[in-house]
Amino acid sequence: xxxxxxxxxxxxxxxxxxxxxxxxxxxxxxxxxxxxxxxxxxxxxxxxxxxxxxxxxxxxxxxxxxxxxxxxxxxxxxxxxxxxxxxxxxxxxxxxxxxxxxxxxxxxxxxxxxxxxxxxxxxxxxxxxxxxxxxxxxxxxxxxxxxxxxxxxxxxxxxxxxxxxxxxxxxxxxxxxxxxxxxxxxxxxxxxxxxxxxxxxxxxxxxxxxxxxxxxxxxxxxxxxxxxxxxxxxxxxxxxxxxxxxxxxxxxxxxxxxxxxxxxxxxxxxxxxxxxxxxxxxxxxxxxxxxxxxxxxxxxxxxxxxxxxxxxxxxxxxxxxxxxxxxxxxxxxxxxxxxxxxxxxxxxxxxxxxxxxxxxxxxxxxxxxxxxxxxxxxxxxxxxxxxxxxxxxxxxxxxxxxxxxxxxxxxxxxxxxxxxxxxxxxxxxxxxxxxxxxxxxxxxxxxxxxxxxxxxxxxxxxxxxxxxxxxxxxxxxxxxxxxxxxxxxxxxxxxxxxxxxxxxxxxxxxxxxxxxxxxxxxxxxxxxxxxxxxxxxxxxxxxxxxxxxxxxxxxxxxxxxxxxxxxxxxxxxxxxxxxxxxxxxxxxxxxxxxxxxxxxxxxxxxxxxxxxxxxxxxxxxxxxxxxxxxxxxxxxxxxxxxxxxxxxxxxxxxxxxxxxxxxxxxxxxxxxxxxxxxxxxxxxxxxxxxxxxxxxxxxxxxxxxxxxxxxxxxxxxxxxxxxxxxxxxxxxxxxxxxxxxxxxxxxxxxxxxxxxxxxxxxxxxxxxxxxxxxxxxxxxxxxxxxxxxxxxxxxxxxxxxxxxxxxxxxxxxxxxxxxxxxxxxxxxxxxxxxxxxxxxxxxxxxxxxxxxxxxxxxxxxxxx
Numbered sequence: 001x002x003x004x005x006x007x008x009x010x011x012x013x014x015x016x017x018x019x020x021x022x023x024x025x026x027x028x029x030x031x032x033x034x035x036x037x038x039x040x041x042x043x044x045x046x047x048x049x050x051x052x053x054x055x056x057x058x059x060x061x062x063x064x065x066x067x068x069x070x071x072x073x074x075x076x077x078x079x080x081x082x083x084x085x086x087x088x089x090x091x092x093x094x095x096x097x098x099x100x101x102x103x104x105x106x107x108x109x110x111x112x113x114x115x116x117x118x119x120x121x122x123x124x125x126x127x128x129x130x131x132x133x134x135x136x137x138x139x140x141x142x143x144x145x146x147x148x149x150x151x152x153x154x155x156x157x158x159x160x161x162x163x164x165x166x167x168x169x170x171x172x173x174x175x176x177x178x179x180x181x182x183x184x185x186x187x188x189x190x191x192x193x194x195x196x197x198x199x200x201x202x203x204x205x206x207x208x209x210x211x212x213x214x215x216x217x218x219x220x221x222x223x224x225x226x227x228x229x230x231x232x233x234x235x236x237x238x239x240x241x242x243x244x245x246x247x248x249x250x251x252x253x254x255x256x257x258x259x260x261x262x263x264x265x266x267x268x269x270x271x272x273x274x275x276x277x278x279x280x281x282x283x284x285x286x287x288x289x290x291x292x293x294x295x296x297x298x299x300x301x302x303x304x305x306x307x308x309x310x311x312x313x314x315x316x317x318x319x320x321x322x323x324x325x326x327x328x329x330x331x332x333x334x335x336x337x338x339x340x341x342x343x344x345x346x347x348x349x350x351x352x353x354x355x356x357x358x359x360x361x362x363x364x365x366x367x368x369x370x371x372x373x374x375x376x377x378x379x380x381x382x383x384x385x386x387x388x389x390x391x392x393x394x395x396x397x398x399x400x401x402x403x404x405x406x407x408x409x410x411x412x413x414x415x416x417x418x419x420x421x422x423x424x425x426x427x428x429x430x431x432x433x434x435x436x437x438x439x440x441x442x443x444x445x446x447x448x449x450x451x452x453x454x455x456x457x458x459x460x461x462x463x464x465x466x467x468x469x470x471x472x473x474x475x476x477x478x479x480x481x482x483x484x485x486x487x488x489x490x491x492x493x494x495x496x497x498x499x500x501x502x503x504x505x506x507x508x509x510x511x512x513x514x515x516x517x518x519x520x521x522x523x524x525x526x527x528x529x530x531x532x533x534x535x536x537x538x539x540x541x542x543x544x545x546x547x548x549x550x551x552x553x554x555x556x557x558x559x560x561x562x563x564x565x566x567x568x569x570x571x572x573x574x575x576x577x578x579x580x581x582x583x584x585x586x587x588x589x590x591x592x593x594x595x596x597x598x599x600x601x602x603x604x605x606x607x608x609x610x611x612x613x614x615x616x617x618x619x620x621x622x623x624x625x626x627x628x629x630x631x632x633x634x635x636x637x638x639x640x641x642x643x644x645x646x647x648x649x650x651x652x653x654x655x656x657x658x659x660x661x662x663x664x665x666x667x668x669x670x671x672x673x674x675x676x677x678x679x680x681x682x683x684x685x686x687x688x689x690x691x692x693x694x695x696x697x698x699x700x701x702x703x704x705x706x707x708x709x710x711x712x713x714x715x716x717x718x719x720x721x722x723x724x725x726x727x728x729x730x731x732x733x734x735x736x737x738x739x740x741x742x743x744x745x746x747x748x749x750x751x752x753x754x755x756x757x758x759x760x761x762x763x764x765x766x767x768x769x770x771x772x773x774x775x776x777x778x779x780x781x782x783x784x785x786x787x788x789x790x791x792x793x794x795x796x797x798x799x800x801x802x803x804x805x806x807x808x809x810x811x812x813x814x815x816x817x818x819x820x821x822x823x824x825x826x827x828x829x830x831x832x833x834x835x836x837x838x839x840x841x842x843x844x845x846x847x848x849x850x851x852x853x854x855x856x857x858x859x860x861x862x863x864x
Contacts, residue, residue, distance in 0.1 A: 004463050011456040012276045019264065019447050020280040025257050029447045032248025034068065034075035035087070035138075036219040037061050038094035039192060040238065040249055042101055043223055056102060058238065064248040065095045069108050073115035086123050086135055092116055093142035097149050109151070117156040124160045134190075134439060136167040141193035172198070189216035189439055192224035205229055213237030217252040218439050251439060258288060259309045260445060265316055267448045271429075271457040272422030282320070288313050289322050307332070307352040311359040318362045321720055321730075329359065330369040333376065346380045353377040354405060361413040364717040365710060381405050404428065414712065415744040419464065419503035419766050426457050426771045461771050468502045468767045471511060475518050482565035484522060487558060490529025496759055497521035500745065503766045504738040510639065512576065513735070517635040519569055524596070524627045527562050531600040534558060540604055547597040550590050566593060577637055585637060588648035592630055595650045599625035607681050615687050622684065623661035626668055629653060632660065632739045639731040647728065654728055656718035659711050660736050666708040667747040670701060675751075715740060
């Protein structure tokens with residue numbers, strides 16, 4: 001284990017150096033966009049020379065294109081299986097056009113053409129009915145540009161192109177160039193791919209430019225805008241861009257660096273590595289909090305990326321105790337137009353809705369807007385799950401998105417144990433290999449899939465498992481030595497108790513805390529069963545009397561075993577605390593157990609006498625008898641910082657402890673009322689039903705669930721926030737939360753604790769079976785490619801809002817002869833795209849000049 005710890009320490013150092021020390025988003029974290037880099041490579045050094053093209057303005061971009069073709073012939077990203085994604089088609093066409101323009105890379109061009117011809121049908125086959133909007137706009141335009149350049153591909157792809165053209169026409173007919181409600185890039189951001197029939201006026205282009213000189217932060221659209229207008233601001237934008245990104249340009253610039261940092265924090269946390277990078281996480285979150293404290297202006301447009309980021313920031317900030325209002329991302333819930341817009345376009349909002357749903361896990365009392373947001377998000381997620389629409393949305397390309405959604409919807413966060421959740425994300429990283437979507441290409445956030453980060457996550461999980469195995473052996477030995485595992489009655493739950501305690505917390509080095517809580521849970525289970533099913537009233541009264549005087553004299557049989565185990569446990573805890581903390585807590589510990597045993601006797605007496613208490617009387621006793629505080633408070637004395645001694649006194653518990661006690665009791669009662677009704681015992685659900693003769697059992701269950709929700713939100717607020725009268729140290733609060741998650745896991749939809757087998761699979765995966773180490777996959781040769789394409793799409797866009805009229809025709813007089821292809825019974829013409837001052841070759845000899853009052857631009861007409 002020492003070698004494993006050393007390996008982890010080494011990996012932590014390397015990850016800190018590679019990812020956190022020099023946070024270079026563009027050169028370290030973002031994969032370059034072949035599509036956008038190719039467009040910059042097409043820009044001539046001096047676009048004002050009409051007669052003859054000079055060299056490329058950005059030689060490094062051209063060199064990048066020349067040197068970054070994949071072995072299989074394409075440019076672009078791979079999916080989780082190592083196969084090219086659909087963005088490889090327009091990206092490859094753009095790259096070979098750029099090379100052809102400058103008469104470079106004949107071999108590269110031929111390999112690229114071969115790839116497009118051989119694989120277009122395969123790549124689009126599974127996406128036939130769910131092609132994303134961006135692809136239907138860009139792909140035909142790149143085919144036309146390649147065709148106009150003399151790179152004949154239309155005949156080879158006409159089978160798949162016909163449907164794409166029809167889909168594109170639907171978008172072009174129904175959308176304006178710049179819309180108010182823009183959940184994905186407006187059509188104007190695809191300027192380089194729009195037909196001349198859009199009649200886009202030069203003034204619209206200039207008016208739509210950002211202050212930084214870009215057109216919707218898109219390098220490709222800005223490249224076309226620059227060649228069409230000669231606008232100096234565009235050139236200055238490019239100069240800043242290539243200085244910042246000399247090794248291939250990103251799909252948009254500038255990127256939302258804050259979102260990338262938040263995504264990194266999210267990844268580190270869900271892999272179970274937050275303890276190693278707490279200082280770095282705090283710096284990032286503090287920056288995000290300062291950003292959210294600045295005045296926010298909400299404009300009419302709606303972007304999935306913004307909802308995604310806002311909800312992610314809310315969840316991370318609230319989880320770390322920052323005071324942040326739900327309105328930071330819930331502002332849309334009272335806008336009927338926006339809600340209707342999201343529903344109509346729900347497929348584009350799935351990643352954002354999933355993030356919103358996860359953010360609402362951290363709901364406090366009275367936050368009705370979060371309830372509304374949670375209900376709305378769940379409805380849309382379920383709807384799209386039923387449809388099995390896995391083509392994606394506007395943010396992420398995630399092959400197994402439905403698995404992630406199912407993981408979130410099937411079991412609430414409060415019922416998931418941290419340790420197993422970390423394993424899910426470690427293994428999911430291999431098959432939920434998220435690609436982010438820009439305007440017309442995919443890109444990876446390499447920091448989220450860093451090899452050393454993933455290796456660290458695996459090694460850390462295995463280290464935890466080795467610790468848990470050793471501790472489980474100790475707990476099992478302890479239980480056997482004291483005779484608790486061989487009582488001959490009740491539930492033998494040694495492994496269950498330890499697993500639940502260990503897997504619910506992210507504190508691998510707090511061995512004493514886990515052992516105390518687990519041993520207490522085992523003893524509570526045995527003693528509770530003795531009171532419920534084995535001991536006679538005389539036996540129970542004798543045992544309780546012995547506990548009250550803390551003297552086992554006169555006890556025999558099971559009662560004696562229980563008391564001696566209890567006395568041994570309390571003695572060990574008190575000695576350890578005296579040795580480590582310098583104070584004796586023996587009396588405090590004994591008082592808590594006296595209170596617990598006394599409550600069990602009260603409930604047994606009620607049952608024997610058929611006494612029906614009031615709901616208030618029952619809950620006052622039941623909160624104690626469920627004994628969650630009996631596990632948590634003694635264990636909290638060994639945290640750092642630890643629980644103050646005076647917080648151990650019965651009847652003086654903090655509000656957070658009382659909320660835990662009430663929640664634990666309600667969770668138990670909701671799932672056990674049938675069993676207790678048969679045994680003639682009382683239960684809060686049954687008490688409510690008895691006190692409301694006209695009510696159905698469902699009404700009483702609903703009443704109890706309402707109380708439970710209120711208590712859980714109270715506890716969560718006590719855990720996460722530092723205001724109010726609650727002054728417990730943060731680790732103590734988090735242990736309260738872990739205990740609640742254990743009870744929620746056991747009693748979420750059934751009584752898993754009483755099952756002998758239901759947790760076996762989880763125990764194996766949590767303690768014994770190491771996680772699968774993600775292994776990179778290689779792409780097969782094009783002839784052997786599988787027809788697997790990614791299942792879920794989304795797009796991360798940094799848009800801005802622009803306005804203006806549309807009446808500028810770029811190069812409309814330079815249409816070349818169109819190439820007809822068959823679409824059903826009709827023929828549709830595919831006119832060529834524009835030429836960007838291509839040198840004449842034997843394959844194609846054409847130039848067309850576009851003269852405007854802004855200078856000379858060399859464009860072929862776009863007449864489709």
